[in-house]
Amino acid sequence: MAGPVQSIERAAAILRLLAQGSGRLSLGEVAASLGLAKGTAHGILRTLQSVDFVEQDKATGKYQLGAALLHLGTSYLDINELRSRSINWTDALAARSGEAVRLGVPLEGKVLIVHHVFRPDDTFQTLDVGSLLPLHASALGKILLAYGTTPLEPLMESALENYTRYTLDSPQQLSRALAEIRDTGWAFSAQEMMMGEAGVAAPIRGQGGLVVGAVGISGAMDRLCDTKGRPLGSLVGLTRDAARAISRDLGAARW
Amino acid sequence: MVERYVMSIDQGTMSTRCILFDHQGRLVSVGQREHEQYFARPGWAEHDPTEIWSHLRRVVVPRALEGAGIRPEQIAAIGIANQRETTVVWDRRTGVPVGHAITWQDTRTSGYVEELRRTTGDDFFLERCGLSPTTYFSAPRLRWLFDHVDGLRERAGRGEVLFGTMESWLIWNLTGGPDGGLHLTDATNASRTMLMNIRSLTWDDELLAYFDVPRAMLPEIRSSAERYGTARALLPDVPICAALGDQQAALFGQTCFAPGEAKCTYGTGSFLLVNTGTELVRSRHGLLTTVGYKVGGEPTVYALEGPIAVTGSLVQWFRDRLGLIHSAPEIETLARGVEDNGGCYIVPAFSGLFAPHWRSDARGVIVGLTSYITKGHLARAVLEATGWQTREVVDAVNADSPRPLRQLKVDGGMTSNNLLMQFLADVLDMPVVRPMVSETVSLGAAYAAGLASGYWPDLEGLRRNWHRAAQWMPTMDPARREAEYESWRRAVERSLGWAGP
Numbered sequence: 001m002a003g004p005v006q007s008i009e010r011a012a013a014i015l016r017l018l019a020q021g022s023g024r025l026s027l028g029e030v031a032a033s034l035g036l037a038k039g040t041a042h043g044i045l046r047t048l049q050s051v052d053f054v055e056q057d058k059a060t061g062k063y064q065l066g067a068a069l070l071h072l073g074t075s076y077l078d079i080n081e082l083r084s085r086s087i088n089w090t091d092a093l094a095a096r097s098g099e100a101v102r103l104g105v106p107l108e109g110k111v112l113i114v115h116h117v118f119r120p121d122d123t124f125q126t127l128d129v130g131s132l133l134p135l136h137a138s139a140l141g142k143i144l145l146a147y148g149t150t151p152l153e154p155l156m157e158s159a160l161e162n163y164t165r166y167t168l169d170s171p172q173q174l175s176r177a178l179a180e181i182r183d184t185g186w187a188f189s190a191q192e193m194m195m196g197e198a199g200v201a202a203p204i205r206g207q208g209g210l211v212v213g214a215v216g217i218s219g220a221m222d223r224l225c226d227t228k229g230r231p232l233g234s235l236v237g238l239t240r241d242a243a244r245a246i247s248r249d250l251g252a253a254r255w
Numbered sequence: 256m257v258e259r260y261v262m263s264i265d266q267g268t269m270s271t272r273c274i275l276f277d278h279q280g281r282l283v284s285v286g287q288r289e290h291e292q293y294f295a296r297p298g299w300a301e302h303d304p305t306e307i308w309s310h311l312r313r314v315v316v317p318r319a320l321e322g323a324g325i326r327p328e329q330i331a332a333i334g335i336a337n338q339r340e341t342t343v344v345w346d347r348r349t350g351v352p353v354g355h356a357i358t359w360q361d362t363r364t365s366g367y368v369e370e371l372r373r374t375t376g377d378d379f380f381l382e383r384c385g386l387s388p389t390t391y392f393s394a395p396r397l398r399w400l401f402d403h404v405d406g407l408r409e410r411a412g413r414g415e416v417l418f419g420t421m422e423s424w425l426i427w428n429l430t431g432g433p434d435g436g437l438h439l440t441d442a443t444n445a446s447r448t449m450l451m452n453i454r455s456l457t458w459d460d461e462l463l464a465y466f467d468v469p470r471a472m473l474p475e476i477r478s479s480a481e482r483y484g485t486a487r488a489l490l491p492d493v494p495i496c497a498a499l500g501d502q503q504a505a506l507f508g509q510t511c512f513a514p515g516e517a518k519c520t521y522g523t524g525s526f527l528l529v530n531t532g533t534e535l536v537r538s539r540h541g542l543l544t545t546v547g548y549k550v551g552g553e554p555t556v557y558a559l560e561g562p563i564a565v566t567g568s569l570v571q572w573f574r575d576r577l578g579l580i581h582s583a584p585e586i587e588t589l590a591r592g593v594e595d596n597g598g599c600y601i602v603p604a605f606s607g608l609f610a611p612h613w614r615s616d617a618r619g620v621i622v623g624l625t626s627y628i629t630k631g632h633l634a635r636a637v638l639e640a641t642g643w644q645t646r647e648v649v650d651a652v653n654a655d656s657p658r659p660l661r662q663l664k665v666d667g668g669m670t671s672n673n674l675l676m677q678f679l680a681d682v683l684d685m686p687v688v689r690p691m692v693s694e695t696v697s698l699g700a701a702y703a704a705g706l707a708s709g710y711w712p713d714l715e716g717l718r719r720n721w722h723r724a725a726q727w728m729p730t731m732d733p734a735r736r737e738a739e740y741e742s743w744r745r746a747v748e749r750s751l752g753w754a755g756p
Binding site for chain 1: 282283285587668694727
């Protein structure tokens with residue numbers, strides 16, 4: 001087993017230092033207090049700054065704790081920002097897949113739709129932005145559950161609402177499905193909320209790989225699936241590509 | 256068979272972008288880089304053309320190729336869209352620009368423009384180039400350069416220095432620069448210089464004489480879509496097949512090919528253009544007459560345009576100068592925290608008002624402030640300013656054009672703001688439609704290039720690529736709409752004349 005990572009220990013020490021006293025220190029003060037070379041301290045401070053854990057005052061150059069630390073438990077990505085960063089890739093996904101695209105984030109035990117691109121057939125459709133989907137009965141929701149973007153426990157403690165005969169309504173079924181999603185990296189829902197409707201979704205990752213939302217396509221079962229009821233590989237590929245492109249835009253390095 | 260793509264280069268006010276599109280008009284990859292904004296004095300706004308060319312060459316194009324994983328041979332054609340009216344003068348022999356490019360936002364010529372409006376009057380210009388003089392267009396800037404750079408007029412007369420807008424500068428560099436680079440522009444860009452005759456699409460002798468601009472420094476005026484030549488630097492042997500001013504490119508990208516079709520692009524400023532067909536309509540309500548596009552040897556298609564100076568840049572101001580938000584999209588989050596504007600209105604006349612008012616003596620005002628107003632109300636007022644300014648332009652279009660607008664096609668960065676788009680539908684009382692590719696400036700340049708190179712067969716084929724990605728329907732109570740519009744108009748009244756004549 002690997003030992004402690006030195007740079008993380010040092011980063012933690014810097015945060016503790018900034019949390020004490022006046023909380024505004026220059027680079028020299030940070031380095032001297034912790035016995036670090038200025039270059040080392042600077043590298044760590046810049047990294048902490050890039051994840052918003054530390055802020056630098058423009059006028060004095062001094063460092064202080066960043067606002068993001070105060071909101072560690074809540075979503076750090078503004079939903080309107082998420083939409084703005086996704087819009088090119090979700091448009092491309094809709095154009096390529098021929099299906100409607102939705103982007104979801106967790107809100108009070110549901111999936112909040114924060115962005116919606118129409119199915120590109122120019123039929124009359126209305127914007128779903130602001131509407132809510134059940135977590136356990138939608139591909140978007142299952143992504144948010146599988147990757148810990150929203151807690152699973154409250155859902156498991158209450159009865160899972162049954163929408164159709166395909167809804168995953170037992171904790172065992174749902175747990176198995178979520179484990180499979182983590183294995184494959186994408187989610188699928190077939191007639192779990194509404195008969196004849198299917199969806200495919202993939203995780204959107206932010207800095208450090210944290211899943212901040214889900215993007216997916218949805219539409220008629222017979223367009224999305226083969227004769228065995230499995231989603232078409234090409235559509236899964238397109239959805240995952242779009243999710244990866246958005247993730248890259250948000251600063252997730254390896255996805 | 257190896258897949259081929261069309262490359263679009265959008266040289267914009269804030270950044271330069273390169274986007275590759277596939278045969279269905281779908282976005283494949285993007286390369287982008289922002290450039291420095293130079294504000295040396297109040298009212299001045301400049302770019303460094305060398306920096307822009309260097310970004311294009313070193314970063315923007317390579318990133319787009321890398322993103323798509325393709326080689327230059329797979330590019331069927333290049334189309335260029337560009338910030339309009341921005342003036343570059345450079346040395347023909349060395350390729351070195353004479354100072355920075357003076358951008359369309361620069362108001363240093365306001366004194367001169369006032370003077371020529373007073374002494375010569377608008378009609379002389381309107382009859383020839385379809386524009387009345389403002390600081391917006393290139394010719395007054397060129398005149399300013401002659402008056403302030405020693406010996407420049409003489410060098411221009413000898414053909415030692417060349418003039419161009421951004422597309423001319425980039426095409427010249429792409430096709431060899433000092434070593435035989437092609438010096439050309441297209442009719443849409445030339446229509447914004449105040450030097451081109453709007454009917455003949457040639458440099459107008461009387462206007463050249465008026466501004467004392469020597470023909471030797473001017474680029475050749477070509478169609479918006481035709482094969483100009485092939486690139487030598489950067490993308491060897493790839494044909495360059497289109498150039499359009501960015502707003503005309505967006506009109507083309509939105510496939511507004513029929514008279515009466517209109518689009519509005521929401522960026523730093525916003526620009527509403529309506530296709531008027533082959534008919535040249537002279538506005539009586541504060542709109543500009545401009546070339547919409549010209550495809551190869553086909554008849555010129557004209558447009559009426561309503562430019563709005565400050566829309567997205569008001570959000571940037573809110574972010575950077577007031578520091579009330581961290582990123583532009585967050586303004587929607589802030590604005591949604593309140594029910595309405597709380598009686599507060601912001602008229603962002605930072606350097607006067609453009610269409611339909613054309614008042615350079617207007618300055619920004621915030622009215623209706625009470626102790627009740629929060630930053631959320633201000634955020635609402637910021638977004639609503641874009642809605643009402645659009646409404647004023649749409650009213651002007653409907654007054655000038657025999658065909659009233661039935662819907663508005665929108666594009667640009669601000670269209671990801673759902674609150675704003677709904678407000679827009681509400682105040683215009685018509686459907687607002689966002690197409691599947693919101694990068695319509697880039698798409699338009701790609702369409703024009705693809706059309707000229709045979710990558711796409713015809714306009715109808717392009718139209719089939721257009722799909723609705725989102726639509727907002729009006730829901731506002733008509734009485735409320737009228738009352739709010741009245742308040743907006745009163746706010747605008749208060750902005751006028753603040754800066755003195």
